[in-house]
Every structure is written in structure tokens, then in C-alpha cells.
Amino acid sequence: MPDETLPLNLGEEMLEQFLTSGRTLDPKDAPRIAEQYTRALGLGSSAVYLTDIQQNRLVALADGRDLPIEGTLAGRAFRTGTMQVEEDDATGLAVWFPLVDGAERLGVLSLRTPALDREAVRRCRLVAALLAMVITSKRDTSDSYAHGTRADTMSLPSEMLRAFLPPRTVCTDRVISTAVLEPAYRLGGDAFEHSLADGVLHAAVLDAMGHDLASGLTAALALAACRNARRNGGDVPDLITTIDDTLHEWFPDRFATGVFLRLDIATGTLHWANCGHPQPLLIRANEVVPDALAGPDELPLGLGHLGDTPRSVQTFSLQPGDRLLLYTDGVVDAKGAQHEFFGLERFTDFVIRTTAAGEAAPEALRRLIHAILEHQDEGLTDDATIMIIEWQPVAPPR
Helix, strand or coil: CCCCCCCCCHHHHHHHHHHHHHCCCCHHHHHHHHHHHHHHCCCCEEEEEEECCCCCEEEECCCCCEEECCCCHHHHHHHHCCCEEEEECCCEEEEEEEEEECCEEEEEEEEEECCCCHHHHHHHHHHHHHHHHHHHHHCCCCHHHHHHHCCCCCCHHHHHHHHHCCCCEEECCCEEEEEEEECCCCCCCEEEEEEEECCEEEEEEEEECCCCHHHHHHHHHHHHHHHHHHHCCCCHHHHHHHHHHHHHHHCCCCCEEEEEEEEECCCCEEEEEEECCCCCEEEECCEECCCCCCCCCCCCECCHHHCCCCCCCEEEECCCCCEEEEECHHHHCCECCCCCECCHHHHHHHHHHHHHCCCCHHHHHHHHHHHHHHHCCCCCCCCEEEEEEEECCCCCCC
């Protein structure tokens, strides 16, 4: 049993020390600090596992041991975002706590303990939340996490593009946006963007022509131009104009397609523009709403100067529970062993089934991209990017 003779505030004092030291903490020391905390409180031994880039496995930060996400209790904690407990012959109980920053799933905290009471659970959840904050704040400035979560050598275009990408998932209590991009280690010119500010979700999916370093540079420049215009107060038309002008000036022989969204989180009012990209899809009440986000044909980004008419922005009103799907053509064009395309119908059916089963958007997307990789035997010939945006004005009960 946890040591009940310890002062009640000892756990909080240790968490405060952890938080203070976390500002200057070497990222590889996070598991050691967590271990010191759980042992000092008589909770047992702990370990920190992070998911790999493709969300196939959970990798221990301390020693590189890994566990599959499918078919393990650790994986279930990661997939569902809930604590999981099983009997352990050596210690009594094995407990898995999800490591989550907002809605961004990072991995799990493992605890081996003789027993667990309510106070111990509360303290472990606190340390899991603190670990998630420390990991999120350090992962972009340290190679420790990159070394532990990569299962292959990453190409230069992939390294460059990933440095520009935002977190996989962003959310408030009313909206979630989550995205995934493959092939994880061999990206060409796909990219995504999502950001929350002042009650608005800004999102975009880009697909630069080609599959080489120049493609990655084109996508990276388009992302930078998009953010620059937005952070300078621009709206959707300004974003597109800035990207058009920037690509035309610096890469006149290159272009990209893209979809740009601006969602008012309070009202569900959606403003969007499509520049030569596959039409976004709307899933409502477990059905695809045909042509809900259809619009006029527009030239790709970088070619706007060739058109006679200004770019158009459409408006649409979402309903609670609506899911938007943004994707690149590599998703539906993925070919299987029999040269069968993954296809739009299979794509939408998968999302509808996972939605009906109550799966959260990040987990539905993880399973979907793995189904696409399986369909093409892991050998995608084009980038495949998917973004799911779900609007729920009243947060469902947890």
C-alpha cells in the first residue's frame, strides 16, 4: 500500500519541485524524475513511454524497450485516453496512465505498484499531466525524443517539413482538429496547418507538386506565407494572395494546391477557400453530405496571377457533431496489390464507421492512415495527408 504516514502535502511539494526543475531539465532525465517521485511516495516504480511517429509502438525513453499499440493494455490506455490496470506477478499491479497535452497524445506513464488507492491515482495523474507538459515544451529543442521515437532514417525533405508542422492535434472544449501525414520518413510536398486564436480555428492542407526537396521547400514556403499573413491580421483571401505572390516570386516554376478554413468556434460558421485541391467532405449524422463544400474551380497556389477573377471564399454553417475531412489525393489514389485504389468510398466509410463506434477523432485518424498503409503494403508512392475537424459546441460528458 502507499505509505499513508507521509504528509499529505508531500506529493504536491515534490510536484512543485518537478515543475521548477522542469524549466532546465534535460529531456532524457524526465523518466528518472518521475521514477524518483513515485518511489518516494511509496507508489512503486514508473517508466515513460512515447509513441513513435507513425503511432505504431510505445517506446520507453529510458532504455528503448517498446510495446505495440495494438493488442496491449498500454496501447489501450494510449488509444482511449483512460487509465488501464492489470495484475502483475512481480509487483501486484501494472497501471498505465495516458500522457496527453490537451488532445495531443504523447504516450503513457507506466506504474508497477503493490496496490493503488484513490489518492495514489490522483497523484499519478498529476505527474502524468506534468510530464506531458515537460515533454511538449522540450521535444522541439532536444534530439532525445526524436532519437527514441524514430524507427527509420528520415529524409532531408521530411526533416525540413516536419520542423514547420504544428502539433498533430489542437483543441478546445468545442472543437478538435487532428491531422496525420505519410509516408512519415519520406515526405514530399504535403503539409498541414491548424491554429487556435480568439475563438477561431484556422486550418489548411497543402500539396506541393512533385516529391523532392523542391516540393518540400514549396510547401514550407507556403506554410510560412500562410502564417505570416494570418499573424499580421489577414483573413482567408489575404492568406491566399500572400501565398500566390510568394510562390510566384520565389518559385515561379512551382505550384501547390490547398484548402483553407476559418471556423468561428462559438457559432459554427465556416469560411473556406479551395485552390485546385480535392473537395473537402462533410460527415453529418454518419452520412456524407454530397457537395456540401463544393465550390468553383480555382487555380492552384502560385498561379493566381494567371486568373481573370479574384479568389472566392465560401461560407457554410456547421451543425453540432459535424466532421470535416480534408485530404490530399495520395489518400484515395493509394493502390493495393491488385492495383485497386483505396478510393473515396472506402475512405469515407471508414470514418463513418469509427464515428458511429464512438472513437475520438485522433484515434479514428490513426486507424485510418494505418488502413491506407496496409492497403498499399506500406509503399505509398505519393504523400497522403488527412485532417479531421470536429465541431461540438457543447462538450460531451467525460
